[in-house]
Amino acid sequence: MKAAAIVKYALMALFLLFFIMPLCWLAVTPFSTRPSMAVALPGLTLNNFSWAWSAGARGNLLPFVSSAILSAGCMMLVVAAGSLGAYGLARSGFRGKEAALYGLVLLSSIVTGVAAMVPIYGLMLKLRLVDTYLGVVLVMAAGYLPTAVFILKDFMDGVPRSYEEAALVDGSSAWQVFRNVAFPLARPGIAVIALLAFINAWSNFLIPFILFTSHAADHYPLSVAIFRFQDEMGILKIGTIASYSLAYALPVIGVYFWISRRYGFGFFGGIKG
Numbered sequence: 001m002k003a004a005a006i007v008k009y010a011l012m013a014l015f016l017l018f019f020i021m022p023l024c025w026l027a028v029t030p031f032s033t034r035p036s037m038a039v040a041l042p043g044l045t046l047n048n049f050s051w052a053w054s055a056g057a058r059g060n061l062l063p064f065v066s067s068a069i070l071s072a073g074c075m076m077l078v079v080a081a082g083s084l085g086a087y088g089l090a091r092s093g094f095r096g097k098e099a100a101l102y103g104l105v106l107l108s109s110i111v112t113g114v115a116a117m118v119p120i121y122g123l124m125l126k127l128r129l130v131d132t133y134l135g136v137v138l139v140m141a142a143g144y145l146p147t148a149v150f151i152l153k154d155f156m157d158g159v160p161r162s163y164e165e166a167a168l169v170d171g172s173s174a175w176q177v178f179r180n181v182a183f184p185l186a187r188p189g190i191a192v193i194a195l196l197a198f199i200n201a202w203s204n205f206l207i208p209f210i211l212f213t214s215h216a217a218d219h220y221p222l223s224v225a226i227f228r229f230q231d232e233m234g235i236l237k238i239g240t241i242a243s244y245s246l247a248y249a250l251p252v253i254g255v256y257f258w259i260s261r262r263y264g265f266g267f268f269g270g271i272k273g
Contacts, residue, residue, distance in 0.1 A: 035239035048239035063225035074201035082148030090156035155189030
């Protein structure tokens with residue numbers, strides 16, 4: 001038993017190390033005097049962050065603005081449309097509802113995939129939404145929306161109908177019932193999909209890379225702009241990439257802790273106990 005336990009814990013330690021090492025590299029390398037692919041800190045320096053205050057700082061900081069616009073827009077659209085769709089599904093009764101919902105989630109996994117980008121680009125081109133924030137937000141939100149509806153439906157199912165009936169008796173309209181009763185009571189679920197939509201948009205590379213063409217390079221978000229950091233010979237600037245990646249990760253971590261602290265994450269729907 002002891003030998004089996006040792007092997008078990010050794011494998012668990014290796015497995016944990018596999019995921020921790022990249023995080024350690026990301027935390028250490030931006031401040032290293034000799035940045036490399038190894039996790040080492042021979043000396044402390046802030047020179048790797050020179051892109052933030054160099055002569056071309058404005059061009060280096062624009063991707064932060066683009067990422068914030070795209071992520072916030074996608075999050076708001078997913079929350080608004082997803083909550084309405086989930087509430088409608090939770091309160092409607094028709095045959096095949098569950099099968100339709102599962103099918104929608106299954107199909108959504110390929111909506112924004114590589115194979116779908118050719119027709120999506122053609123559609124955006126016809127709608128004149130290429131090189132626009134709106135086009136990128138719509139495509140990213142459409143890809144995540146079925147999953148958001150699927151997650152939120154359980155939370156909407158947990159909202160007591162008696163509360164809604166009392167509001168209707170009190171003279172509230174259907175919209176007021178949703179806004180004042182269902183939406184506030186589903187806040188844990190709203191927080192979950194808001195966070196997931198923000199992270200999904202913040203980390204998305206393929207969609208903005210394709211829909212923002214070369215003459216719209218100023219619109220590139222962080223996920224795309226990070227590829228610019230190489231010298232004239234095409235050699236990657238490890239220190240700059242590491243510092244940029246750290247700055248890239250911090251907003252997501254901040255949003256996670258803010259939403260977690262404000263709303264919590266109780267995946268049991270309805271009223272939070």
